[in-house]
Amino acid sequence: MLKDWIKSERPETEEIEKRLEDLRARLATKQTEIRDHKLPVLVILEGWGAAGKGSVLGKIIRNIDPRFFKVSTQSVKTEEEMRKPFLYRHFVKIPEAGKYMFLDGSWMDEVTGEYLRGEIDEATYRKRLDSIKSFERQLTDNGYLVLKFFFQIDEKEQKKRIDALLADKSTKWRVSKADLWQNKHYDKCMDVYDEYLRETNQSQAPWYIIDAKNKKWAETQLLDIMVNGIDTALTNGEHAVPILQNMFPLRKTPKLAEIPLDKSLTEEEYREELDKCQKKLAKLHNELYRRRIPVIVAYEGWDAAGKGGNIKRITGSLDPRGFEVHPIASPEPHEKARHYLWRFWNRLPKDGHIAIFDRTWYGRVMVERLEGFCSENDWQRAYNEINEFEKELTDWGAIVIKFWVQIDKDTQLERFTDRQNTPEKQWKITDEDWRNREKWDVYEIAIDEMLQKTNTTTAPWFVLESNDKKYARIKALKILIEEIEKRL
């Protein structure tokens, strides 16, 4: 879990500052909410030595009135504690209803440390893990919010920090023997921590890995998860469940507004390229069929962006026995009565086939989010659920390609007006299209968030600049060809 974790990209400093300010203000309002709802909140900070847990914790609690929280730093066991069950000193520290308890180091630190130093044997360690799982489950079952953070820095970064602390007389004392030992045995520790996180990563009390290289960014991540976690717990009455951290490797994704849309092709270039690409794709289609590789192409985009025409240029070259296009409208009653991914599981291609989705499961985090067809907790959870879904597909062997067909607002207006004024195109434009157009800005926010959170390395998003439809069509064909060729 920790070993294959790939950190998300860190935003620019300015962006971090803005988010921090917002999150700090939001956290400050939470203290009375958790008091009113009698919610006990246990925040556990674990991680590598010198990863900055203490300093981030110091910043976090500045936003909370001292009457609402306690902080406890893991210390050496007292003689009294050594004479009690190992969970004793942890259990007695749990917060009371309506308050926070912050633990700087906890049972993870204790048992992994004892195990690494050989103070407890394998069997005892396994028993401890079971005890810890029961303990955490008992807390959440009884209404506790348990937030577990692991501060991650790599071996080099840890070494750098330790050396810097050692170099200064006034900070030298902050480096413990344990820190030095940990850095020297980084890989061994990594193995144990990785397994510990995996074993104790229960869905009601999941682990959140914090990229701790930059302090402000670490604070931002932690505050973000805390604030969302508290919101979730407070609305637990509506079957809200914890938002799991997105553990999928993500690609760098530009914001929609930053994408230049001036690309175009002449009619001649277009004809030439189209012919070439379609012939190529037809050949590849046979090869896919022969080698039984399934392909899933997902289209999303603004109304009138040219999805339909784009799809036609793809299918134009394909053998009809080997592909299907699934136009996705509002779910039917029997579909609405099931998990929102059900209707897509039902439409998966056989191996060797191509399935093209004209609108997709991303409706969950766009229209369903914005029209209130699902709860906030539902769509917040959906990014991870969708990434898991697509991972099932790629693990199965599918090539998954997702196109966002992009136009600007003016181009949409032009096309809408054209549709309205052209009798044979009038069926393509509805009042709903106009209503959606009015919500362009909120849609753009949702789409940017969607692209950021689901642009995985295994199922990437590709933006098709479609102010010039011809350009977008050729680009789609070329991407498809390239991705298939990569696989073959």
Place this chain on the structure above:
Amino acid sequence: MLKDWIKSERPETEEIEKRLEDLRARLATKQTEIRDHKLPVLVILEGWGAAGKGSVLGKIIRNIDPRFFKVSTQSVKTEEEMRKPFLYRHFVKIPEAGKYMFLDGSWMDEVTGEYLRGEIDEATYRKRLDSIKSFERQLTDNGYLVLKFFFQIDEKEQKKRIDALLADKSTKWRVSKADLWQNKHYDKCMDVYDEYLRETNQSQAPWYIIDAKNKKWAETQLLDIMVNGIDTALTNGEHAVPILQNMFPLRKTPKLAEIPLDKSLTEEEYREELDKCQKKLAKLHNELYRRRIPVIVAYEGWDAAGKGGNIKRITGSLDPRGFEVHPIASPEPHEKARHYLWRFWNRLPKDGHIAIFDRTWYGRVMVERLEGFCSENDWQRAYNEINEFEKELTDWGAIVIKFWVQIDKDTQLERFTDRQNTPEKQWKITDEDWRNREKWDVYEIAIDEMLQKTNTTTAPWFVLESNDKKYARIKALKILIEEIEKRL
């Protein structure tokens, strides 16, 4: 999980019949409740070949209108299914909101089978387990009730059933090659099933192991868990969580009403025994201290049963530096604001010490249950939570002894009246005692359930027949001595 499972005792046939009738009626009322709450219910039956899944399933569905459920039997993969992701054929079968789906065999059967037959390698199997965990979590996160049952029979029983089926021409066809293979490789299969259950035993979708030796008993267990599981899901708004199966080995426990209370000692016998026992205990106390073994003695019993006097006879012989008595009253505000076990964790003895609790954590399933101080889900969950708590204590090395001090209703009345009429005893009797006395019958039901569900082999209950207090005191001392000697 499966390997160390010890089945609970099967009730008498008559008792089973009675419970079955009640449970069938309750299940019948559930169908409209789940429809009204749009709750989708997925019931998964797994287990050994010839364990009787199909026949129990046949009985269960008789209580449900066919419009409310579907049944799907695991079959050989179709050519179509083989060409889709492995979860495909399972995902498409999920129930719709407000209905049941019963799966006779599911993904467990599929992946463990493929793994056992060597059709998938270790790495693929691990990946499948991860996929299954995500899949089940996605279902429960999205509001599905997922009930997973494993029908357990031992190797001999399976062999007997297979032989019986084979011996009859009309049933011979029901024995598959897989069943024969499974029986021949019972231990190997057991290893794989055990690990599978452990790995996929998530708290929001836990496994329930069904003792399938007797069909009516199997049906009773399954119905019981189903009905309670549905109740839990329907009240999810109040933070209700699944009731985990009690996985602790339980001792046979008589009902309170069946315990004869005519035992007594003469004053002379009592004096003699008391002196002998107290001297013995004093010696053992030193030994416990020297060897640092902690002892926890829990007292529960009817008002005026004689707990106080009983405790005095124990402590009378102990060195005051080595024991503590904790009288447990209603929780203080700071205790009420925390997990109900918190105040007991805080009162644990040091190793080598004896802690005696005059009333205990069992208040959760007696007074808190009956006075409505906690929700039904809370006290239902508490049996398992308490067993887990006591397991922490015994794993730590403690001797845990629980006394139920038993008297009959007449004796209580006598003692109450005596207290009322004796000025120096009047402080011992309150209006509340009289009120509780009126609830004798409901308390007795709760106490019987408590004794049944928490009488574990590691932390057993002992009943002290206390119509004659002298008899009860000597019995307590002797049990204490015996249990300590066993350990030393």
